[in-house]
Amino acid sequence: MRGHLPTAVGWLMGFMPMLPFELICRQLADNAAAARPSLATRLGDHAGSIFAIDPVDCPFVFLVTLAHVPAKWTPVRRQEHAQTKESRACSDSEGAEHARRHGRPSLALRRDLRGIAYAARIAAPLVVLIGMLDGSYDGDALFFSRDLVIEGDTSAVLALRNALDDAEIDPATLAGVPAPLKAPFNRGAEAVLDGLRRLLDAPPPTRAGAPGPAS
Amino acid sequence: MTRGPLELVCPAGTPAGLRAAVDAGAHAIYCGFRDETNARNFPGLNFDRTEMRDGIAYAHRRGAKVFVALNTFMRAGATETWTRAVDDAVAAGADALILADAALIAHARERHPRQRLHLSVQAAAATPEAIAFYRERFGVARVVLPRVLTVDEIARLTAAVAPCETEVFVFGGMCVMAEGRCLLSSYATGRSPNMNGVCSPPSHVAYREQDGALLASLGGFTIERCGRDEPAGYPTLCKGRFSAGGIESHLFEDPVSLNAVELLPKLAEIGVAGLKIEGRQRGRAYVASVVQTFRRAVDALARGGTVDSAAIRALTEGQRDTTGAYRKAWR
Numbered sequence: 001m002r003g004h005l006p007t008a009v010g011w012l013m014g015f016m017p018m019l020p021f022e023l024i025c026r027q028l029a030d031n032a033a034a035a036r037p038s039l040a041t042r043l044g045d046h047a048g049s050i051f052a053i054d055p056v057d058c059p060f061v062f063l064v065t066l067a068h069v070p071a072k073w074t075p076v077r078r079q080e081h082a083q084t085k086e087s088r089a090c091s092d093s094e095g096a097e098h099a100r101r102h103g104r105p106s107l108a109l110r111r112d113l114r115g116i117a118y119a120a121r122i123a124a125p126l127v128v129l130i131g132m133l134d135g136s137y138d139g140d141a142l143f144f145s146r147d148l149v150i151e152g153d154t155s156a157v158l159a160l161r162n163a164l165d166d167a168e169i170d171p172a173t174l175a176g177v178p179a180p181l182k183a184p185f186n187r188g189a190e191a192v193l194d195g196l197r198r199l200l201d202a203p204p205p206t207r208a209g210a211p212g213p214a215s
Numbered sequence: 216m217t218r219g220p221l222e223l224v225c226p227a228g229t230p231a232g233l234r235a236a237v238d239a240g241a242h243a244i245y246c247g248f249r250d251e252t253n254a255r256n257f258p259g260l261n262f263d264r265t266e267m268r269d270g271i272a273y274a275h276r277r278g279a280k281v282f283v284a285l286n287t288f289m290r291a292g293a294t295e296t297w298t299r300a301v302d303d304a305v306a307a308g309a310d311a312l313i314l315a316d317a318a319l320i321a322h323a324r325e326r327h328p329r330q331r332l333h334l335s336v337q338a339a340a341a342t343p344e345a346i347a348f349y350r351e352r353f354g355v356a357r358v359v360l361p362r363v364l365t366v367d368e369i370a371r372l373t374a375a376v377a378p379c380e381t382e383v384f385v386f387g388g389m390c391v392m393a394e395g396r397c398l399l400s401s402y403a404t405g406r407s408p409n410m411n412g413v414c415s416p417p418s419h420v421a422y423r424e425q426d427g428a429l430l431a432s433l434g435g436f437t438i439e440r441c442g443r444d445e446p447a448g449y450p451t452l453c454k455g456r457f458s459a460g461g462i463e464s465h466l467f468e469d470p471v472s473l474n475a476v477e478l479l480p481k482l483a484e485i486g487v488a489g490l491k492i493e494g495r496q497r498g499r500a501y502v503a504s505v506v507q508t509f510r511r512a513v514d515a516l517a518r519g520g521t522v523d524s525a526a527i528r529a530l531t532e533g534q535r536d537t538t539g540a541y542r543k544a545w546r
Binding site for chain 1: 228229230231232257258259260416417418420421422423424429441443444445446447448496497498499500501503504
C-alpha cells in the first residue's frame with residue numbers, strides 16, 4: 001500500500017482525544033447525508049450495514065452505518081408482546097426499506113476492531129480513503145494495484161462504493177460550506193490533497209486531469 | 216473503407232457516471248435499469264426510471280446519445296419485467312436499445328417500429344448469416360461484436376453485413392468466452408450474466424489476506440492467490456489460477472485489460488462504426504479519464520494525427536493490457 005502517513009504522525013494521533021474528533025466526523029457524515037439523500041436508496045439492502053473504514057496508518061477505525069435506525073425501547077404489556085413481535089416481523093428487505101426511509105448516518109471511532117461485528121472492512125492509508133470518498137480514485141484500480149484491501153461482505157462493499165461514487169461528495173459538501181463558496185473551497189482542498197498525496201507517494205489520482213506521480 | 220466518424224460508446228453505471236462520461240466527451244453512453252434486465256446487475260449500480268429519463272435528457276442537451284442495455288435473457292414466467300423495461304426505455308427517450316433475447320427484440324420491433332435497435336454482444340452473433348437474420352427479421356441497425364475476433368475477421372464481417380453497423384470493444388475487461396453462452400459463473404454460483412445479469416455475483420465472492428497474499432474465492436472455491444505485491448484481477452473463473460499438468464497458471468485467461476487504442480486507425484479504415492469502452496461497474500474517475508483519453512485519440516485520428524495510450528495503463532486490470540484476440544496468432 002502506498003501513501004502512508006509518517007509513522008511519527010500516526011504515533012502522535014494516538015494521543016489525540018477521540019471524542020472531539022468523533023463529533024467532528026459525525027457532523028461531516030450528517031452534512032453528506034443531508035446533501036445526498038439518495039445515498040441510502042442506492043445502498044439498497046445494505047443501507048443498515050456496519051462498515052469498518054480502516055485507515056491503516058492511523059490508530060483508529062471508523063464504524064459507519066449510512067442509514068442507522070436507533071433501537072427504540074418501549075415498555076409493553078406482557079400479552080401485547082407476542083402480538084407486537086408478530087405484527088412487526090418483516091423480511092430483511094423490509095428492514096432495509098425501513099432503514100432507507102427513517103435512518104440517518106451513524107459514525108463511531110474505535111481504537112481497533114477486536115470484538116466488534118461489522119459487515120465489511122475497507123482498509124487503505126487515510127489519504128487514499130479520502131480520495132475514494134471525493135471521487136479522485138477508482139476503487140477497482142486501487143484494488144488491482146493492492147493499494148486497497150477489502151474483506152467481509154463483498155456485496156456491501158460494492159454497494160457502498162457505487163453509492164458514494166454516485167453521490168459526488170466533494171470536500172465542500174462534507175464541510176457544509178455555503179453554495180457560493182463551494183467552488184473555491186473545493187479547488188483549495190483538491191490542491192492540498194493532491195500535494196499531500198504526492199508528498200506521501202500515494203497512488204496518482206484516477207480523476208481526469210489530476211497530477212501524475214511525483215518524479 | 217471509412218464510412219463515417221468513429222462513435223465513442225462509453226459506460227455509465229450511475230447518473231454521476233453518465234454525467235462524467237458526457238462531460239468527458241462521449242458520443243454515446245450505454246447504461247441499464249436497476250434490475251436483472253441488464254448484464255451488470257450489481258449492488259448500488261444502474262438507474263431507476265426517473266434517473267434514466269433525467270440522464271437521457273442531460274446527454275441530449277449536450278449532444279450525446281444514450282443506449283439502454285436490456286441484454287439479459289427473459290426468464291420464463293417473468294417476461295413482463297423485460298418487455299416493460301423496453302417500453303420504459305423508449306418512453307424515456309433512449310436513442311437505441313441494446314438487446315440479446317430474440318423474443319425481446321421481436322417485442323421491441325413490434326411495439327416500437329421506429330426505435331433503433333442494437334444487437335448486444337450477449338447475442339453472440341459473429342457470422343454474416345447470424346447478423347443478416349437479425350437485420351432482415353428485426354431491422355437491427357448495429358451489432359456489437361464479441362472480443363474473440365481478429366481485426367481481419369472484423370474487416371470481412373463489417374463488409375459482409377453492411378449497411379448493418381458494427382461496434383467493437385476497445386478498452387476494459389477482457390472476455391474471451393462466447394458471451395451469452397458462458398456458464399462458468401453458473402457452475403460456481405448458480406447465477407450467470409446471461410440470466411441474472413451478474414458474472415461472479417459479489418454475494419458469492421470473498422477475499423482474505425493470508426501471510427501477505429490475497430486469496431479470492433468464488434462460491435466457496437479458492438480461484439486466485441496473489442503474492443504480496445502482485446497485481447490483482449476480477450474474481451472470475453476464467454481469470455482464476457489453476458494447477459494443471461503440474462503447472463500453476465492462469466489457465467484460460469490472464470487478468471489483463473483490453474487496450475486497442477493503437478488499433479484505432481485500422482478499425483476506422485475497415486469501417487467499424489462504434490468503439491465501445493467496457494466498465495459500467497467502474498467509478499466516475501475511471502470513466503472520465505478513459506473517455507477523455509479515447510476522445511482525444513479519436514479526434515486526433517480524425518485530424519490525421521497519432522494516438523497515445525500510456526496514460527490509461529494504470530487503470531487496467533492486473534496493471535497490464537493487451538490487444539487481445541484482435542492480433543491473435545492462435546486459434
